[in-house]
Amino acid sequence: MAGVTLNEVKKRFGAFEVIHGASLEVNDGEFIVFVGPSGCGKSTLLRMIAGLEDISGGEIGIGGKVVNDVEPADRGTAMVFQSYALYPHMNVRQNLSFGLRMNGNPREDTERRVRHAAEILRITELLDRRPRQLSGGQRQRVAIGRAIVREPEVFLFDEPLSNLDAELRVQMRVEIAKLHAELGTTMIYVTHDQTEAMTLADRIVVLRDGRIEQIGRPLDLYDDPANRFVAGFLGSPKMNFLEAEVVASGSTGATLALLNHQGAKLTIPVANAVSGGERVVVGIRPEHFREAGKGDCNLQLDVDVVEHLGSTSYVYANTNSPEQLIVQREEQQGRLDTLNVSIPSARVYLFDQAGKRLQ
Template sequence: MAGLSLSNVRKSFGQTAIIHGVDLHIADGEFVVFVGPSGCGKSTLLRMIAGLESVSNGTIAIGGRDVTHLDPSGRGVAMVFQSYALYPHMSVRDNIGFGLRMNGVPRAEVDRKVAAAATALHLTELLDRRPKQLSGGQRQRVAIGRAIVRQPDVFLFDEPLSNLDAELRVQMRLEIARLHAELAATMIYVTHDQVEAMTLADKIVVLRAGSVEQAGTPLSLYDDPENLFVAGFIGSPRMNFLRAECGTDGMIRLPDHRNVIVPLTLAAAPQPGQDLLLGVRPEHFAPDEAVSLNLTVDLVEHLGGASYAYIGSGTAHPLTIEMRDARKVGRGTVLETSFDPTRAFLFDARTGDRLR
């Protein structure tokens, strides 16, 4: 296994820049997730690492070896795609071992590696079946097995669970996490689903419009987002943003909520009149905190263990409030709730920068 480094990596198609100078270090054995909205460049960046897209500028190194201009076969990577790309006329056994056989690996070694991969992926009893006899989750495990037998330096996953239903996605997340722990392999995983990112990653790289917005552990991004975009992207349901203002006295108020004061400790007070947004996560609302709000409920979703109240639907700044016991809350209820200002985040509404 090996670590990976990207230094000022850029990609352009003609005059259109897609990836803007990405610098990133991935340690040996680390599970890193590239996450971001559609079109942010995460799959393009992964394909550049794989060698399926050329690099316009910059350097990619795997295990300290410059692979920027090497063919995919010379990089020591194996890629698992969203589509399973299995040969329908071949058994599971032959699909997993196909690449090894094409490279002239002796049959006994192929059989040994296929058996080991099948054991790790719980496919041993399915080795003689063909893809049409498998579920979607089983087919994806076969595709992963095909990557495992190559014993690559780096595993690359491009939205591998997108074709699965919700229950299978949860199951496969657990399988991939277990596999990473067993193999201690360097893995890079692309998804638009921040829940997948939070549950799988050692490190999350948040991308937007071809640039890295922030990189760090899942909880560091959740607890300490650098900007408005990361704050809104990490967390499910997403963070609430309330319109805020700074008065001439330096106090932060919420004009849409009776100008209630939010006592924040900042290194420097914002400018009076500056457009601000205050971020509060749905799960951080609770009774008896310092900042109280009265909110009229539009809709409540009862999910059993938790309920979500939706306020201000259709407005510029709708709110979602998580509650543990909401049996008496319904449409039209005036909800009395509050939050701890030490768990809130303040942002410049124009630039998106975090104000600390």
């Protein structure tokens, strides 16, 4: 096993820089997830660790050794791609062993590794089948098994579940988590799905436009986001954002008028972080709304849509503005035209207009 270090890593395509000095230390045996919207640079960063993309600046270390000029096959990594990339004319056994056979690995050791990977992934009974005879989940297991047989120091996953249906994605998330627990090997996983990130990671690396916005444990990022982007990206449904204006500010807190809610006022303890007349953005997660009268600022919302999800409902409310509020409630039966809720000041996040976290 080995840790991975990125030190001011950059990537340029001509004059266009897509990775802007990324620095990160991945501990030995840690499960790290790169998450962010499409085009943020997470797959490019992963491919640079694998050696499939040249780096334009900085250093990449694996196991304490700089690997900038080391060939991909010699880095001690194994990569699982979004596409399964299985050879259709080979059976599962042959697909698993192909790379080892091409490298001249001894036959007995190759067979041992294939058996071991098949047992871990519970695909022993599939070894004589061709890829066309497998389900999507089974094919993904074979693709992961092909990485396992290499016995790498670092596993690299590039959106491996994106081709699976919703039920299989959940099942394979559990399988990958169990695999990490069993092998204890360093894993770096790329996804745009924040649910995958929250459920799999020891730590999450949130990227935007080729820059690392924040690094931390899943619940730390959820509860204590550094800025509006991280706050809005992590969480399903996403955090609500309300435009507000500071109407009073002092040493004990600030009073805000919510601009699209008839000037409803909310007082929060920000201790001189804002000044009167300043425009700010209030953030509150759907599950943090309270019943009317049980918080610090009451709102009446016009309901657009209610999503029923068993014991929980999500109410989507129209505010006659670009804001659409999402409120989590216990299962809501019957037609609902309006909803009265209250915002508890202790659950509020505050951001300036540029997205910097104030509270």
